[in-house]
Every structure is written in C-alpha cells, then in structure tokens.
Amino acid sequence: MEKGMAALVPRVSVVVFVLKEKTVLLGxxxxxxxxxSEFALPGGHLEFGESFEECATREVKEETGLEIDxxxxxxxxxxxxxxxxxxxxxxxxxxxxxxxxPHQLPQNLEPTKCDGWDWYEWDNLPEPLFxxxxxxxEQGFNPFPIA
Ligand SMILES: Nc1ncnc2c1ncn2[C@H]1C[C@H](O)[C@@H](COP(=O)(O)OP(=O)(O)OP(=O)(O)O)O1
Ligand SMILES: [Mg+2]
Numbered sequence: 001m002e003k004g005m006a007a008l009v010p011r012v013s014v015v016v017f018v019l020k021e022k023t024v025l026l027g028x029x030x031x032x033x034x035x036x037s038e039f040a041l042p043g044g045h046l047e048f049g050e051s052f053e054e055c056a057t058r059e060v061k062e063e064t065g066l067e068i069d070x071x072x073x074x075x076x077x078x079x080x081x082x083x084x085x086x087x088x089x090x091x092x093x094x095x096x097x098x099x100x101x102p103h104q105l106p107q108n109l110e111p112t113k114c115d116g117w118d119w120y121e122w123d124n125l126p127e128p129l130f131x132x133x134x135x136x137x138e139q140g141f142n143p144f145p146i147a
Contacts, residue, residue, distance in 0.1 A: 012045065014046055014093045015043030016041055018099065022121055027115060030111070034081045039126045044063075053095070062109060069100040072095060076091065
C-alpha cells in the first residue's frame with residue numbers, strides 16, 4: 001500500500017429505530033460525509049468490546065439524551081458508499097427499542113452532527129431520507145413488531 005494511504009476496511013455501525021407509539025425518531029444529519037442533510041436514525045460505530053445493545057444504548061443517549069429499553073436486533077445491512085469523497089463500507093446493525101420513560105423528550109446533544117430529533121410516522125417519512133433507510137422502506141421493511 002502507498003505510504004500515507006489509510007487502509008480501507010469495512011466498519012460496523014449500530015443504528016436504532018427508537019419507537020414511540022406509531023412513530024420513529026429521525027434527525028437531519030449535519031456531519032460532513034455520507035447522508036449530509038438527510039434524515040437518519042441515531043447511531044454510530046461499534047466500539048471495541050461492546051454488545052450491539054450496549055452500543056445502541058450509548059449512541060442514543062449521547063445523541064439524544066433518551067434512555068431506551070427493550071432493545072432488540074432487527075436486521076443487518078451491507079452498505080457501500082464507494083462514490084463518496086471518502087469511500088466507506090458500513091455493516092449496519094439495525095436495532096429497535098422503546099423509551100424507558102415515554103414522556104422523555106429528545107435533546108439535540110450533538111448539534112454539529114444533527115439539526116434536531118423528531119418523531120415521524122413510517123408511512124409519512126420526511127425527505128430527503130438517508131439512502132440506506134430509503135432503500136429499506138422501498139423494499140417494504142417495517143421496524144414495528146407484528147402486532
Ligand atoms: N440506517 C442506516 N443504514 C446504514 N448505515 C447507516 C444508517 N445510519 C447511519 N449509517 C452509517 C452512516 C455512518 O457512516 C455510520 C456511522 O454513523 P454516524 O452517525 O455517522 O456515526 P457517529 O459519528 O454518530 O459515531 P462515532 O462517533 O462512533 O463515529 O453509519
Ligand atoms: Mg451518529
């Protein structure tokens with residue numbers, strides 16, 4: 001490999017459908033890079049030694065202040081962003097969870113990364129939606145458990 005060139009490796013991200021009644025929590029991304037200005041789920045990179053549930057709990061807390069409960073795995077996706085200025089390959093672990101206290105409000109704790117958080121119905125999602133999320137929605141995925 002050329003000197004000074006970072007190795008390109010896949011990374012693992014944990015992203016969370018935080019569910020409240022019939023809605024899911026989304027925020028508009030402000031961090032430079034993939035999904036800039038698009039609506040996406042809270043989440044981030046899995047840290048060394050973490051379980052998926054621990055990572056979900058930590059990322060949601062860091063980004064929104066919300067405490068989640070009943071966190072469970074729903075799906076894994078393989079995401080290639082090869083045409084980006086900084087190409088990346090993300091294995092996304094999608095989790096779902098509910099609020100520990102249904103009255104707790106989301107806070108925008110990382111305002112350089114996100115415009116703010118709000119609840120949206122799955123049938124009426126905001127645009128522009130982050131690519132991987134849009135694809136899942138178009139394929140008929142639904143994050144809510146079957147009643
Ligand atoms: N729904 C999704 N499907 C696939 N990939 C996603 C999804 N949501 C986010 N990602 C990707 C985008 C990013 O490349 C990656 C990490 O998320 P991101 O929010 O950018 O990290 P972060 O800055 O919050 O975490 P860290 O501080 O751990 O790096 O996950
Ligand atoms: Mg994040």
